[in-house]
Amino acid sequence: MKDIILKVENISKQYRLGTVGTGTLSHDLNRWWHTIRGKEDPYLKVGETNDRSSKGNSEYVWALQDINFEVERGEVLGIIGKNGAGKSTLLKILSKVTAPTTGTIKSRGRIASLLEVGTGFNPELTGRENIYLNGAILGMTKQEITSKLDEIIAFSGCERYIDTPTKRYSSGMTVRLAFAVAAFLEPEILVVDEVLAVGDAEFQKKAIGKMQDISRSEGRTVLFVSHNMAAVKSLCTKGIVLEHGKVVFEGDSNAAVDFYLTSDSNKTNTDLLSRTDRRGSGELKFSSVSLLDDKGDSVFEIVSGESARLRFTFERIKEITTENLVFGVVFRDINEVKVADFYSDEMGITFDKVLQNGYVDLEIPKLLLRGGVYSLDIVVQNGKIAANQIDLLHDVFEFNVFPGDYWKSGKINRATNVAIIDARFRE
Amino acid sequence: MEKRSFAEGEWLYEIGPKNNVFSLNFKEVWRYRDLLFLFVKRDIVTVYKQTILGPLWYFIQPLFTAITFTIIFNNVAGIQTGKVPSFLFNLAGIVVWNYFTACLNETSDTFKKNASIFGKVYFPRVILPMSIVITNLVKLGIQLLIFIAFYLYYLTQGMEAAAGWTIIFYPLLVVVMGLLGLGLGMIISSMVTKYRDLTFLVSFGVQLLMYVSAVMYPMALVKEKLSQLGWLIEYNPLAYVVETSRYLLLGEGSVSAWGLTYTVVVSVVVFFLGLIVFNRTEKSFIDTV
Numbered sequence: 121m122k123d124i125i126l127k128v129e130n131i132s133k134q135y136r137l138g139t140v141g142t143g144t145l146s147h148d149l150n151r152w153w154h155t156i157r158g159k160e161d162p163y164l165k166v167g168e169t170n171d172r173s174s175k176g177n178s179e180y181v182w183a184l185q186d187i188n189f190e191v192e193r194g195e196v197l198g199i200i201g202k203n204g205a206g207k208s209t210l211l212k213i214l215s216k217v218t219a220p221t222t223g224t225i226k227s228r229g230r231i232a233s234l235l236e237v238g239t240g241f242n243p244e245l246t247g248r249e250n251i252y253l254n255g256a257i258l259g260m261t262k263q264e265i266t267s268k269l270d271e272i273i274a275f276s277g278c279e280r281y282i283d284t285p286t287k288r289y290s291s292g293m294t295v296r297l298a299f300a301v302a303a304f305l306e307p308e309i310l311v312v313d314e315v316l317a318v319g320d321a322e323f324q325k326k327a328i329g330k331m332q333d334i335s336r337s338e339g340r341t342v343l344f345v346s347h348n349m350a351a352v353k354s355l356c357t358k359g360i361v362l363e364h365g366k367v368v369f370e371g372d373s374n375a376a377v378d379f380y381l382t383s384d385s386n387k388t389n390t391d392l393l394s395r396t397d398r399r400g401s402g403e404l405k406f407s408s409v410s411l412l413d414d415k416g417d418s419v420f421e422i423v424s425g426e427s428a429r430l431r432f433t434f435e436r437i438k439e440i441t442t443e444n445l446v447f448g449v450v451f452r453d454i455n456e457v458k459v460a461d462f463y464s465d466e467m468g469i470t471f472d473k474v475l476q477n478g479y480v481d482l483e484i485p486k487l488l489l490r491g492g493v494y495s496l497d498i499v500v501q502n503g504k505i506a507a508n509q510i511d512l513l514h515d516v517f518e519f520n521v522f523p524g525d526y527w528k529s530g531k532i533n534r535a536t537n538v539a540i541i542d543a544r545f546r547e
Numbered sequence: 548m549e550k551r552s553f554a555e556g557e558w559l560y561e562i563g564p565k566n567n568v569f570s571l572n573f574k575e576v577w578r579y580r581d582l583l584f585l586f587v588k589r590d591i592v593t594v595y596k597q598t599i600l601g602p603l604w605y606f607i608q609p610l611f612t613a614i615t616f617t618i619i620f621n622n623v624a625g626i627q628t629g630k631v632p633s634f635l636f637n638l639a640g641i642v643v644w645n646y647f648t649a650c651l652n653e654t655s656d657t658f659k660k661n662a663s664i665f666g667k668v669y670f671p672r673v674i675l676p677m678s679i680v681i682t683n684l685v686k687l688g689i690q691l692l693i694f695i696a697f698y699l700y701y702l703t704q705g706m707e708a709a710a711g712w713t714i715i716f717y718p719l720l721v722v723v724m725g726l727l728g729l730g731l732g733m734i735i736s737s738m739v740t741k742y743r744d745l746t747f748l749v750s751f752g753v754q755l756l757m758y759v760s761a762v763m764y765p766m767a768l769v770k771e772k773l774s775q776l777g778w779l780i781e782y783n784p785l786a787y788v789v790e791t792s793r794y795l796l797l798g799e800g801s802v803s804a805w806g807l808t809y810t811v812v813v814s815v816v817v818f819f820l821g822l823i824v825f826n827r828t829e830k831s832f833i834d835t836v
Contacts, residue, residue: 127558134833148741216562216669219830225562239667244593253589256582256669 124311125341126214126231130223132186133209133365135205151517152264153367182367183209187223191309191358194337196342196371198356200349200380202518207345210320211313225511229341232259247278247297248400249287254301270302276300307451310334313345317502331355349421381418392516393435400509403440405502407515408433424489424524424533424540432498433513436475445471446478450497451489452515453537460539461487467505467523488542491535566832576671586678587621591685594754600735605689609645613638619687620763631799632701635694640689640762643792646721647728647785648753649683654732658740658832672829673822676733680725687721694796713795720792726818733821737828760785764791765800781789784810 123177131221136147155325166514181293184206195243201207212218215233241250251272255265265272266532269541273282275478276297286294312331346352359370359376368377393407410418412429422428430449451460462470469509474480502508523535533540576583597600613685620626620731621633628636658665661675739745749833759779761769764784770777780786787806 139707213562217666219562219833220564222564224561224564228559228560229563230559240595240664243587244596245589249592253585256579256585257664257670261578262581262585280606306552377705517639 122190123193124190125193125228127226128187128189128214129226131184131187131210131213131220131225132182132222133206133213133218134180134221135183136180143331147284150346166340178284182365184213184220187362187367189360189366189367189370191341191343193229193341194335195358196340196344196373197343197486198352198359198376199343199357199362200376201407203360206365207268208313210362211311211343211345215311227309230259231309231311232302232305232307233311233313241286241294244285245286247273247276247282247289250297251301253426255305258302258305259307260305262542264306272300275303306410309341309343311343311345335338348398349381353377381420392513395513398509398511398513400499400501401410402438402511403438404434404510405437406432406434406500406511406513406516407499409496409498411517412455420518421522422487424491425486425526426524428484428487430496430517431479431483433479434500435478440475440510442471444503445474446469447482447499448499448501449482450499451539452495452497454495458497459494459537474523487521488526488540489521490533490538490540491521492537493518493520493536521530560617561740571661572671575697576673576677579674581799582670583674583678583681586675587681589677590682602689605686606693609641609690610637612641616763626764626768629799630707632706634795635697635701635706635797636761636799638694638697639796641788642687642694643720643724643789644757644760644762644785646683646687646689646759647724647788649686650680650728651732651753652749653679653683654729655735655739655745657732657736658828659736659746665829673733673825676729676736676825679732680729684725688709689713693817698796699780712796717792717795720788721825723814724788725783726814727788728820730814730817730819733825735816737824737832740828740832756783756785759783761789766790767801784813 153288187206187210189197193196193547209218209447211233213220213234214451215231229506241322242253245253248269251269252262252265255272256262268483273279275464276299277294279288280299281293286297289297331344335355336339344356345469356373357368359373360367361376363378369376371379390408393405398405408429410433411420411422412431413419414427415424416429432447432449446463448461448463450458453459464480471480495515497512497514499506501511501512504512523533525531525538526533527544595604614823616637617634620637622626626633657672657676657679665672735745735749761780767778769780781831787803787810789801791802791807794802
């Protein structure tokens with residue numbers, strides 16, 4: 121018999137968009153009026169699938185729709201999907217932070233989450249006091265904490281400061297202490313969300329190692345959410361892929377990662393050609409964008425400072441000469457602020473064969489962007505004047521940059537989502 | 548780690564869209580009792596860090612309020628407080644009233660103030676308002692100390708000792724006050740998550756409420772002088788608690804069996820109503836707060 125520890129049945133979650141105001145009160149009253157007459161909630165029917173790029177008519181969206189899956193004891197389940205696919209919402213529901221709109225989750229074990237480490241840390245309290253407070257918030261009893269106190273302090277590497285208020289700690293020390301507490305939780309099911317994105321390289325290694333320990337040697341069940349496909353492949357035994365709040369794939373973790381990567385590039389292929397929000401005369405149309413790493417593999421994430429190649433594939437819709445083609449790329453940060461742009465005419469490049477090939481590459485010997493999520497706008501125009509656009513598309517591609525070590529100082533650069541300029545302080 | 552084994556169809560717990568009205572999970576609250584006391588400890592330890600006078604502030608606030616009341620209501624307005632010195636009379640009222648307002652004000656902020664914690668980790672939400680009520684008990688205890696100090700002082704000045712064995716009921720009154728503050732606070736905190744309007748209502752409503760809660764005058768006085776508004780006090784459970792607490796401490800005022808029964812019933816009802824409303828809100832407030 122399969123030892124099912126967690127069963128998720130028909131989980132859906134609806135969110136209301138916009139702000140809370142007088143309209144909310146009238147909806148609440150209407151909902152209440154339906155309830156006392158024993159009728160169904162009128163707003164449960166109107167929700168739309170959650171696709172933030174397309175404009176919907178309804179104020180309500182489904183962040184998750186009919187999610188079903190089972191997890192066996194000892195399994196490590198990877199949950200993957202693009203930003204906004206519903207991963208975090210799912211984890212929030214699993215860790216009881218918010219309730220689902222419909223459906224139930226049945227569990228045979230205590231769930232604890234590493235959604236955010238250091239929750240409830242009080243800067244006025246000492247490290248030791250914070251270990252107790254944070255541990256208790258995460259569900260440990262005082263006795264459990266006391267029995268593990270020495271181990272926690274040792275793991276954090278903050279022995280000297282343990283009786284000092286945490287407001288005197290460096291931010292790195294605070295994170296280490298917080299992670300140390302979380303690492304010694306002993307729930308039957310552990311939920312981990314991108315903890316690997318915080319802290320320095322050494323700390324990330326420690327965190328991954330601890331997760332491997334938990335899942336492999338202790339046989340604990342782990343739900344792991346990440347954008348790091350390599351980590352998902354190596355850590356997880358099973359994977360599910362979320363897209364627009366629905367499970368689109370469930371199975372072996374390698375297969376899930378492959379499914380995610382291919383389905384994603386397929387999607388951009390079809391998406392770009394079918395997009396209607398483009399501007400320009402339309403002799404050429406972009407059909408897909410991909411990011412290639414130094415081995416030529418299509419990726420969605422790259423480490424800052426590594427070489428990369430952006431490939432823009434297009435289709436010739438009408439006859440056009442290559443003489444005056446100018447390609448342009450704009451990098452934007454997560455808040456859509458421009459961080460860098462490139463135009464081919466400035467580089468003195470003419471495109472002789474580009475129409476035969478059907479693609480143009482932007483070669484980047486060193487990707488000098490700090491850690492963060494970036495999106496691209498692309499344009500092809502006739503000559504220097506922006507008004508002579510042939511094809512212009514916003515937000516065609518999104519990729520993740522992991523912080524690197526640009527100055528080779530052994531220190532990981534800050535992930536502030538802006539471009540890096542070659543510069544150096546001197547005394 | 549203990550290994551649990553489960554039969555087919557048997558689960559440790561289920562997460563559904565809504566809590567049942569009466570699924571108040573006392574077992575879970577009990578499991579988190581350590582957290583409750585750690586919160587209490589945190590609140591007591593951290594409030595007066597980096598202040599010079601520290602816990603002395605607990606004394607200063609009621610002391611000055613009592614002095615002000617004595618000057619305005621007794622010396623200027625001429626309210627009579629019987630055999631008891633007016634200052635002591637006011638202090639007795641203020642101490643118990645302070646407990647109520649502290650409980651109400653702080654619990655009514657629970658969801659909003661702790662949204663960042665609640666948004667990340669689950670623990671029974673009711674732990675936080677409960678910790679507030681307990682923390683304030685400590686504050687009440689300290690304030691009672693200054694009351695006792697002044698009480699002893701007035702005894703040496705020739706005041707008749709009035710507190711008798713009935714003083715043992717004083718803790719019960721405090722519990723009633725706590726239930727009322729906690730219950731009302733939980734109801735308000737649940738509603739504030741969506742509609743912020745209530746925050747404004749609470750801040751000035753509590754002040755107004757003090758004037759109809761017999762804090763600075765004996766209940767009988769209003770019934771006698773303002774008979775058409777007497778019902779305001781007649782149906783205000785807080786007024787009974789304040790009046791009775793003063794009777795227990797000073798032997799001044801009246802005790803009404805009907806009033807006390809009414810007060811206890813209202814407190815218990817408000818408390819359970821608060822629990823139910825709070826319980827319903829805690830599951831999804833993070834989406835609206």
